[in-house]
Amino acid sequence: MSGKFVRAAAGLAMAASSAVAQAAYQLNLQEPASHIGERVHDLHTIILVICLAIFIGVFGVLGYSLYAHRKSKGHVAAQFHENTTVEVLWTVIPFVILVLMAWPATTTLLAMRDTTQPDITIKVTGYQWKWGYDYLKGDGEGISFLSNLATPHNQIYEQAPKGENYLLEVDNPLVVPVGRKIRVLTTGNDVIHAWYVPALAVKQDANPGFIRDAWFRADREGTYRGQCAELCGKDHAFMPIVVEVVSQEKYAAWVGEQKKKMAALAEDPNKTWDLAALAERGEKVYQANCVACHQPNGKGQPPAFPALSGSKLVNGPKADQIGLVLNGKQGTAMASFKQLSDVELAAVITYTRNSWANKTGEAVLPAEVTAARK
Amino acid sequence: MSAVLDTHGQHDEHAHHPSGIMRWVTTTNHKDIGTMYLWFSFTMFIVGGIMALVIRTELFAPGMQIVDPDRFNAMTTYHGLIMVFGAIMPAFVGFANWLIPMQIGAPDMAFPRMNNLSFWLLPPAALLLIAAQFVPGGGAGVGWTMYAPLTVQAPMSMDLTIFAVHILGMSSIMGSINIITTIFNMRAPGMGMMRIPLFCWTWVITAFLLIAVMPVLAGAVTMTLTDRHFGTAFFNAAGGGDPVLYQHIFWFFGHPEVYIIAIPAFGVISQIIPAFSRKPLFGYTSMVYATASIAVLSFLVWAHHMYTVGMPVEAQLYFMYATVLIAVPTGVKVFNWVATIWRGSLTFETPMLFALGFLFLFTMGGFTGLVLSIVPIDVQLHDTYYVVAHFHYVMVAGALFSAFGGIYFWLPKWTGRMYNETLGKWHFWLSFIFFNVTFFVQHFLGLAGMPRRIPDYSLQFAEFNVISSIGAWGFGLAQILFLYIVVSTIRSGKPAEQRQWEGADSLEWTHLPSPPPYHSFETPPVLR
Ligand SMILES: [Cu+2]
Numbered sequence: 001m002s003g004k005f006v007r008a009a010a011g012l013a014m015a016a017s018s019a020v021a022q023a024a025y026q027l028n029l030q031e032p033a034s035h036i037g038e039r040v041h042d043l044h045t046i047i048l049v050i051c052l053a054i055f056i057g058v059f060g061v062l063g064y065s066l067y068a069h070r071k072s073k074g075h076v077a078a079q080f081h082e083n084t085t086v087e088v089l090w091t092v093i094p095f096v097i098l099v100l101m102a103w104p105a106t107t108t109l110l111a112m113r114d115t116t117q118p119d120i121t122i123k124v125t126g127y128q129w130k131w132g133y134d135y136l137k138g139d140g141e142g143i144s145f146l147s148n149l150a151t152p153h154n155q156i157y158e159q160a161p162k163g164e165n166y167l168l169e170v171d172n173p174l175v176v177p178v179g180r181k182i183r184v185l186t187t188g189n190d191v192i193h194a195w196y197v198p199a200l201a202v203k204q205d206a207n208p209g210f211i212r213d214a215w216f217r218a219d220r221e222g223t224y225r226g227q228c229a230e231l232c233g234k235d236h237a238f239m240p241i242v243v244e245v246v247s248q249e250k251y252a253a254w255v256g257e258q259k260k261k262m263a264a265l266a267e268d269p270n271k272t273w274d275l276a277a278l279a280e281r282g283e284k285v286y287q288a289n290c291v292a293c294h295q296p297n298g299k300g301q302p303p304a305f306p307a308l309s310g311s312k313l314v315n316g317p318k319a320d321q322i323g324l325v326l327n328g329k330q331g332t333a334m335a336s337f338k339q340l341s342d343v344e345l346a347a348v349i350t351y352t353r354n355s356w357a358n359k360t361g362e363a364v365l366p367a368e369v370t371a372a373r374k
Numbered sequence: 375m376s377a378v379l380d381t382h383g384q385h386d387e388h389a390h391h392p393s394g395i396m397r398w399v400t401t402t403n404h405k406d407i408g409t410m411y412l413w414f415s416f417t418m419f420i421v422g423g424i425m426a427l428v429i430r431t432e433l434f435a436p437g438m439q440i441v442d443p444d445r446f447n448a449m450t451t452y453h454g455l456i457m458v459f460g461a462i463m464p465a466f467v468g469f470a471n472w473l474i475p476m477q478i479g480a481p482d483m484a485f486p487r488m489n490n491l492s493f494w495l496l497p498p499a500a501l502l503l504i505a506a507q508f509v510p511g512g513g514a515g516v517g518w519t520m521y522a523p524l525t526v527q528a529p530m531s532m533d534l535t536i537f538a539v540h541i542l543g544m545s546s547i548m549g550s551i552n553i554i555t556t557i558f559n560m561r562a563p564g565m566g567m568m569r570i571p572l573f574c575w576t577w578v579i580t581a582f583l584l585i586a587v588m589p590v591l592a593g594a595v596t597m598t599l600t601d602r603h604f605g606t607a608f609f610n611a612a613g614g615g616d617p618v619l620y621q622h623i624f625w626f627f628g629h630p631e632v633y634i635i636a637i638p639a640f641g642v643i644s645q646i647i648p649a650f651s652r653k654p655l656f657g658y659t660s661m662v663y664a665t666a667s668i669a670v671l672s673f674l675v676w677a678h679h680m681y682t683v684g685m686p687v688e689a690q691l692y693f694m695y696a697t698v699l700i701a702v703p704t705g706v707k708v709f710n711w712v713a714t715i716w717r718g719s720l721t722f723e724t725p726m727l728f729a730l731g732f733l734f735l736f737t738m739g740g741f742t743g744l745v746l747s748i749v750p751i752d753v754q755l756h757d758t759y760y761v762v763a764h765f766h767y768v769m770v771a772g773a774l775f776s777a778f779g780g781i782y783f784w785l786p787k788w789t790g791r792m793y794n795e796t797l798g799k800w801h802f803w804l805s806f807i808f809f810n811v812t813f814f815v816q817h818f819l820g821l822a823g824m825p826r827r828i829p830d831y832s833l834q835f836a837e838f839n840v841i842s843s844i845g846a847w848g849f850g851l852a853q854i855l856f857l858y859i860v861v862s863t864i865r866s867g868k869p870a871e872q873r874q875w876e877g878a879d880s881l882e883w884t885h886l887p888s889p890p891p892y893h894s895f896e897t898p899p900v901l902r
Contacts, residue, residue: 024834024836024837025818025837025838026818026821026822026834027818027821027822028818028821028822029754029821029822029823030822030823036750039750040750040751040753040754043748043750043751044745044751044754047744047745047748047751048745051741051744051745054741055737055738055741058708058709058712058737059734059737061712061716062712062715062733065712065715065716065717065718065720066715066720066730069651069715069716069717069718069719069720070719070720070721071652071719071720071721072721075717075718075719075720076719077651077652077653077717077718077719078653078717078718079653079654080656080717081653081654081655081656081657081658081714082656082657082659082660083713086713087657087660087706090705090706090709091702091705091706094701094702094705095702098698098699098701098702101698101748102694102695102698105694105748105749105750105751106691106694108750109687109690109691109694109749109750110687112749112750112753113687113690155437156437156438156830157437157438158437158438158439162436162437162833164833165832166436166832166833167436167830167831167832168832186684190523190527191523191524191527191617192521192523192524192617194682194757196757196823196825198754198822198823201750201753201754202753203682203753203754203756203757204682204684205682205683205684207611207616207617207618207683207684208523208610208611208617209610209611209612209616209617210611210616210617210618210684212683212684213684225832226823227823227825227828228825229682229756229757229758229825230521230757231447231515231516231517231521231524231757231826231827232524233447233515233524233527234443234444234447234515235443236443236447236825236827236828237443237825237828237829237830237831238443238830301444303511303529304511304527304528304529330612332527333527
């Protein structure tokens with residue numbers, strides 16, 4: 001009970017310290033924002049206290065001995081070297097303590113893994129190096145977007161002062177309603193990633209080719225930040241997770257907005273685009289989705305990430321490139337980008353076909369991408 | 375007895391050995407090979423240590439400063455591989471070579487030529503690991519655990535690394551066969567298995583672990599190799615494989631590997647503590663059984679390294695229960711050491727300081743291990759700096775401190791010369807303090823949610839990372855003092871006595887001069 005009080009007080013203090021994400025010199029687990037998070041927090045406190053008590057007991061005895069039984073004080077060594085009673089006791093007592101510890105651990109774990117009856121189900125896909133979110137079931141069904149690191153390159157490379165949420169900010173956060181049970185299904189597109197949000201006590205590996213699940217129910221509105229927790233290659237440190245927990249009304253409004261955006265994107269292909277407009281738009285798409293691997297100069301990082309500049313594929317028939325970008329390439333780091341809109345795909349393909357050493361002079365129209373999807 | 379001690383005549387018979395470099399290339403002598411193992415280990419410790427300093431320097435402040443992310447990932451990978459396979463494991467094989475024949479009253483190891491080969495496989499493996507940094511694409515940034523399918527994407531350095539692991543595995547298996555055969559067959563008459571020093575017991579158990587699990591690691595990396603080049607899909611779901619399979623195989627090796635490193639360290643500590651307590655080891659028999667049961671349990675808990683892969687909850691429960699069980703025999707060992715010290719007649723020379731440092735910090739590592747074994751807590755802490763702190767308490771404060779203690783303990787015996795006690799104590803205190811400065815704060819970073827293996831981090835982690843990096847540089851520089859102490863002992867240390875430590879009672883102290891003869895016991899010692 002006092003634990004709850006302390007947490008509530010700490011929560012207020014945190015809220016009072018405005019938008020600062022976390023305090024410096026933080027010594028303990030992050031302030032939990034879900035019931036499971038609280039149980040994990042308390043479990044950790046219990047285990048830590050038991051360990052500390054045993055540690056102090058054992059090293060108290062040792063410390064006394066180191067002081068009292070020194071040769072320099074003239075202590076003469078005893079010669080005993082066994083004592084069955086003591087040996088049985090120090091085998092049995094730890095065993096009993098461990099059984100006592102296992103009990104709360106088991107109940108917490110069973111609650112943590114119970115993913116039944118969710119309100120909303122969201123598929124989380126780990127990409128090298130960004131996250132993709134697909135709302136599969138519940139309010140917001142059908143919403144789908146990618147979530148990229150929003151921290152600018154120049155902050156990372158010391159050319160600009162670092163912002164408050166340095167490396168923990170994204171362009172499109174995951175938005176969920178407060179108090180609802182959210183089930184996340186994790187999978188990986190290329191290698192293993194792990195979806196980790198400390199305040200919500202969720203860490204679940206995202207294994208390519210398999211679906212695994214976890215869940216959370218946020219108790220408080222707020223912004224909760226986490227990171228990819230499984231080494232996934234070059235930009236493992238640069239694929240954060242941001243979860244915005246909002247009120248039911250705000251969530252409904254957000255869903256409405258997203259649906260409108262999606263509808264707008266769907267109509268777009270009929271608009272007429274010229275090469276210049278497409279290439280201009282494509283550069284932005286390239287910066288957001290492609291640049292980490294294929295580099296700003298299009299030279300890539302062979303062999304894992306081939307160059308686009310001068311590439312046979314990019315300078316070859318349009319259909320091949322459209323197919324590759326839509327479907328990805330099995331067994332390589334090249335992911336499918338079919339979650340991007342037809343306009344975005346047409347734009348980025350046009351951009352790559354008319355940049356660096358590539359001078360095809362051809363535009364790929366959104367309608368061609370639409371056709372290729374079918 | 376006098377036949378044993380009068381060894382100068384025998385020594386001269388061996389004067390026709392090749393001299394210079396060929397002496398070391400062709401030697402089949404357990405002491406020469408032990409020495410080479412130890413120097414090799416120290417060299418790798420420096421190489422791996424430089425990599426650690428690259429890591430800690432990049433992490434000194436948020437932002438990318440000295441290396442790019444790929445190079446950073448390569449540094450964490452090869453720091454781990456080189457420290458585990460190049461520094462710590464060979465160090466304890468070096469101890470085994472030097473000590474086992476002397477402690478059981480044998481002239482040498484059972485298979486001297488194989489012993490030579492098992493050492494000389496190490497340098498090529500080390501060169502492969504170092505060369506991997508300089509091939510096109512740079513070192514493989516996959517982590518020392520080499521998880522698929524990231525390894526399938528990695529540049530050609532991955533192939534060099536896999537080959538190095540194969541070679542290291544061969545070396546370990548040969549060394550293990552040699553150690554087991556020596557201890558089982560070459561003990562002096564009257565020395566039953568329950569009379570051999572505990573260090574020998576820990577090596578029997580470790581050698582069995584090595585023989586059991588090194589082939590498993592070789593299998594895992596070979597499957598990675600064929601996935602990379604020969605179209606198999608062991609770890610690729612699209613071809614019917616499973617990336618998590620790799621983790622199961624790796625950790626079936628990897629958890630016993632932790633004990634392969636820790637158990638010989640227990641052995642060294644079990645020699646040092648009684649010597650400076652001037653009192654026999656408490657509970658020798660229970661120590662043997664506790665060590666053996668830790669070894670058996672180590673095969674049954676591997677998936678506690680992968681609680682977050684999404685295994686069924688029943689499996690998580692099983693692995694949690696089995697893992698916490700290891701605390702019982704580990705506790706028995708700690709209690710036995712404390713009981714050995716209790717009512718002894720204690721002095722605090724450098725080996726004893728390192729043994730006590732080991733006891734204190736290794737126990738802390740044990741407790742954080744217990745915290746991590748609890749699944750719901752591990753879900754928070756897995757793959758964070760808490761884990762990094764935990765295993766460095768076990769590996770550095772555990773195994774490395776034990777190795778340092780062992781070096782100071784046996785250096786007078788091996789070289790016939792005494793090290794400088796004051797400098798030795800300085801080395802201990804600098805190592806102890808800077809170790810804690812480096813790694814204690816990493817617990818806090820992990821609790822607050824800083825993932826491991828990241829070259830850059832958000833601002834709330836900045837303060838503790840500064841402290842940790844300063845500690846790492848201090849710890850690294852303190853090891854230069856260690857090198858100086860060892861070299862100056864060999865060159866100009868004062869002559870050591872046969873039984874330099876009055877409380878030491880194994881055969882190398884009671885029956886052999888310092889330094890011991892080239893062939894330890896040409897005739898078996900007479901045991902009381
Ligand atoms: Cu990732």
